[in-house]
Amino acid sequence: MSTLLALCRIVATSAPPGATANVHARFGKLRAKERSSTVPPLSFRRRFCQHCLFARTVSPESLEMSNVFSIAWRISCPSGLRASPSSCLLPLSAAPAKPTLRPLCRLQRPYSSDNGRPVSPQGWGFSARLRRFQLTGPTNTVFSRSAQTQNSPPPPDSKPDQAPVEHGVPIRSQPLSAAEIKSIFGSSKVTPAMGNRILNVLQGRRLQGTLDLDLPADITRAVRPRTIENGLKWLRKNYPVDEDAAIMARIEREEREEEERIRRQAEELYRPQSGHWGAPLGEANDIYGKSVLKEFREKNEARLLAEEEKKRKEWLEGEAKEQEKIRMQLKKNTELQKFDEAAVIEARPRADPQERPVLAWIQKHHLRATNTDVDTSTMTTSRRIFPSLGVTILTIGLCYLFAETYQPPARKDRMWPDVPPAAATAIALLGANFAVFTLWRFWPPAWRMLNRYFISVPLYPHALSVVGSVFSHQQLRHLATNMIILWFIGVRLHDEIGRGNFLALYLATGVFGSMTSLAAHVLTRKLTVTSLGASGAIAGLVAAWCTLHANDKLTLWFLPREWQDTFSARGYVFLTGIVLFEAFSLVSPFKVAALDHWAHLGGYFSGAIWALWWKSKKEKEARKRQEEMSWLDRLILWSSR
Incomplete structure (x- = not known):
């Protein structure tokens, strides 16, 4: 490429006036032909040199006498850009390297480098082709903000339609005065700030070899083209610069960048990169590009974190x-x-x-x-009691229907056929109570539901809480006490009355005990007392067992056998003692534990009532069967007694 520059310089300096423009025109034509063909860049430089050397019609004799080739091969390219000794600029090569990509923009007003007169784009020849190149490599940091093409992407932090400001290169350390500006631009009305800006931009364009590009819009709107020409003439007179060398240096940079791009493209053609050439590589230089799914995941993760x-x-x-x-x-x-x-x-x-x-x-x-949006000031006594009372009556009615219509399944249809029915029923009830206890202790998301339907709150009661509180425990000691009594008393009672009656009795007495506790606390204005637990249902089972065995001696199962006869009592005596203890604890100022005595009393009452009804029902059924028996069956029954 240095040879190419030397040849172009020799032709430009030895040719008559106007020959430089002719060289530029031929270069532009060759560049356009090169773009439309598939010839490698090296052959393009050879043809360009040939056209430059033989631009004029010469005879073979004159060609033989010419020493152009010897001079071209012996003389190296000049030292590049030269500025006036009075210029304060550093040489372009002395500027720090900054490998940035600086696209060039199109210009409507190119200026000649030899006589200062405006020429057409064809006068330069290669100007139309330069628009398609990009300026890369080391550039002077003084005018690092160069003009950009209309199609080039703006910086990430700039607005879409906001182009960087081109400052150019200052010609002096201090701006020119108003008198100097007026002497340079003539009688035109150019402010000192605008005049200095025009001179700085033109000087930067001269050093970069980009005089063929459009000037900034603020300059073209403020002054006439003739004013810009006056400034350019003054710069060429007072600050001479080898503009041809700057242009050739620009061409060389673009050629190197183009060759490098073609080389890289040829090396990477067999590697797919997200479907098109030049696509960004993926993570760890993955040739398949960036993952769209990963980008979406990263965006979603960022959104979730925010x-x-x-x-x-x-x-x-x-x-x-x-x-x-x-x-x-x-x-x-x-x-x-x-x-x-x-x-x-x-x-x-x-x-x-x-x-x-x-x-x-x-x-x-x-x-x-925690429900903090309720207004309890409008809650009356009737609104606190009647909804729960309705649920209680409905539950007792459904329990009665269940007890009357229940048919025990056959052995093959049972879930646990090898487990006795009484034990299976007790295990199911234990599991339900333990499941609710687990939610209270280990699963906070369930607390909102449990606070509504598994605890009785007189201040703002939920009607269904009289049912849910029967299966609800918050403390392990409370749960263990109730479940132990359920196992030892419930299994025996289940064997005696059957599964249908046992389940109906358990739920009905538990709901009735919860309703009794709620009504008592509302009527006594103890609205902040909460209640939960299966104590009402357990009390109902105990009362039913004692009532059914009112004349039988009952004792505690954990006492030794020799002590059981001593510490025993009939069923009705045992039940009476428990009820009196609950009543005394209710009115006594000394509280042994935080027990819901109203729920216990409700359970004892409902369990005893059910047991009396059950006994009377069985007696009626026995009398009816006896009446329907024949005299022979009666005789056999009487003799067996």
């Missing part, structure tokens, strides 16, 4: 709002004003989800399960 951060901030900042909301509820609900405010408001500060995620997760579900 949402989590927003929720975390709202969670940490919402503690004061939540406490203020509870205080307003305390002022609005007169039933809660008698209690200490600190006991109602959550005292522990909210945990940071990033530092203590488990505690923050529990606190979130705790607040979610």
Whole structure:
């Protein structure tokens, strides 16, 4: 390429006036032909040299006498760009290397490099072709912001229609004065700022060899073309620059970049890169490009992280709002004003989800399960009692229908055919109670549902809670006590009355005990007392067993056999003693434990009533069967007694 530059310089300097423009025109034609053909770039340079050398019609004799070739092969390319000694610019090669991609933009006004007169685009010859090249490689940082093509992408941080500002190269350390600007541009009205800007941009274009490109829009709108010509003439007179060498250096840079691009394209043609040449490589230089699914996943992950951060901030900042909301509820609900405010408001500060995620997760579900949007001031006694009473009556009716219509399945149809029916029923009830206990202790997301339907709250009761609270326990000791009694008493009672009657008795007495507790607390205005547990149902089973065996001696199963005769009592005596103990505990100021005595009393009452009804029913059925018996069957029955 240095040979090419030397040849072009010799032809340009030895040719008559106008020959340089002719060389440029031939270069442009060759460049256009090169783009439309598939000839390698090296052959293009050979043809360009041939056209440059033989641009004029010469005879063989004159060619033989010419020493152009010897001079071309002996003389190296000049040292490139030369500025005036008075110029403060550093040589272009002394600027720090900055391998950036700087696309060139099209220009409507190219300027000649030899006489300063405007010429047409064909006068340069190669100007139309230069628009398709890109300027790369080391450039001077002083005018690093060059003009861009209209099709080039803007910087990532700029707006789509905002082009970088071209500052050019200052010709002096201090701007020119107003008098100097006026002397340069003549009588035209050019401000000192605009005049200095025009000179700086033109000087930068001269050094870069880009005078054929469009000038910035603010300059073309502010001054006439003749004014720009005056500035260019003044620069060429006072700050001479080898503009031809700058143009050839620009061509050489573009040629190197084009050759490198073609070489890389030829080397990588067999490697697919996301369907088209020049596509970005994937992770670890993967030739198949970037994964679209991975990009979507990364975007979704970033969005989720932003949402989590927003929720975390709202969670940490919402503690004061939540406490203020509870205080307003305390002022609005007169039933809660008698209690200490600190006991109602959550005292522990909210945990940071990033530092203590488990505690923050529990606190979130705790607040979610706490109903702070209810207005209990409008709740009356009837509204608190009647809905639950309706559910209680409906449940007892359904239990009666179930007991009357239940038919025990055959052995082959049972889920556990090898387990006795009484044990299977007791195990199922134990499993249901233990499942609800597990939700209370180990699964905070279920607390909202449990607070509504598995605990009785007289302040704002839910009607279905009288049913759900029968299977609900929050403490292991409470659960274990009830389930032990269920196993030892329930299995024996199940064998005596059957599965249908046993399940109906368990649920009906439990619901009746919960309803008794709710009504008692509402009527006594103890609205903040909550109740849950299977104690009402267990009390019903115990009362039914004692009533059915009223005249039989009952004792505690864990006593030694020799003690059981001593510590025994008839069924009705045992039941009476338990009821009296519950009544005494209810009115006594000394509380042994936090027991719901109203639910126990309701269970004892309903269980005893059911047992009396069951005994009377069995006696009627026995009398009816005896009446339907023949005299022979009666005789056999009497003799067996």
